[in-house]
Amino acid sequence: MPESTSDATFDTTRTAFSLVVNGVTKKYPNIRFVLAHAGGAVPYLAGRVSVTASMLAGLGGAMPAIAEGMGKIYSLSSKWQSKMPEQLSYYLRFKDNVLPEGPDHFLGTFYYDTALSASAHCFASLLTVVDSSHIVFGTDYVFAAEAAVPIRVEGVQNYAGFAPADVQAIARDNVLRLFPEFG
Known part of the structure; x- marks a missing residue:
């Protein structure tokens, strides 16, 4: 095409x-x-x-807290940020920028x-x-x-x-x- x-x-x-x-x-x-x-x-x-x-938006239990904690750990260093798993990065950006709207x-x-x-x-x-x-x-x-x-x-x-x-x-x-x- x-x-x-x-x-x-x-x-x-x-x-x-x-x-x-x-x-x-x-x-x-x-x-x-x-x-x-x-x-x-x-x-x-x-x-x-x-x-x-x-x-x-419906995630409950420990998973959101674990994701937030891992995101904070990865954000401590630019070297670590580049190694953040894509799914975790996506989840954190989606949660912060798309939800709750x-x-x-x-x-x-x-x-x-x-x-x-x-x-x-x-x-x-x-x-x-x-x-x-x-x-x-x-x-x-x-x-x-x-x-x-x-x-x-x-x-x-x-x-x-x-x-x-x-x-x-x-x-x-x-x-x-x-x-x-x-x-």
């Missing part, structure tokens, strides 16, 4: 989850991130990440463009993460062929799940809300 078909979308996915798990979205809540290509696989993987959040909260703060993603497949999944107020129009032109632009326009206009007000919001209003200087 061409890189634009899969690699770019997975890079977007990794970046989005990295922003959440590493606490960037929590630390900087006023930054408005716009994810290309409808967030890549973010909408599809959101459910899996929510299950992880539920499991981590949960991943859906942070994923819902992103904006998602329609570049090469204006299709029923993408919109059905994307609308489980955000409503139309967080979707902005995009085509990926000049990287995508000029012929792809009308297909993207039609993809937004013809999606059965969008009312005319949704189409107007995606086509223009949401971008103007994000970037009033464009108006």
Whole structure:
């Protein structure tokens, strides 16, 4: 498959989850991130990440205390930090940066463009993460062929799940809300 078909979308996915798990979205809540290509696989993987959040939030007994203690020990030295087990590091970052709000909260703060993603497949999944107020129009032109632009326009206009007000919001209003200087 061409890189634009899969690699770019997975890079977007990794970046989005990295922003959440590493606490960037929590630390900087006023930054408005716009994810290309409808967030890549973010909408599809959101459910899996929510299950992880539920499991981590529900951990009881000695395990959370042991993880916290081990994290403090590893943090005493930069040499030790580099040897911290990946799962422990992930758990501690996830607990500190994603809980108690949960991943859906942070994923819902992103904006998602329609570049090469204006299709029923993408919109059905994307609308489980955000409503139309967080979707902005995009085509990926000049990287995508000029012929792809009308297909993207039609993809937004013809999606059965969008009312005319949704189409107007995606086509223009949401971008103007994000970037009033464009108006």
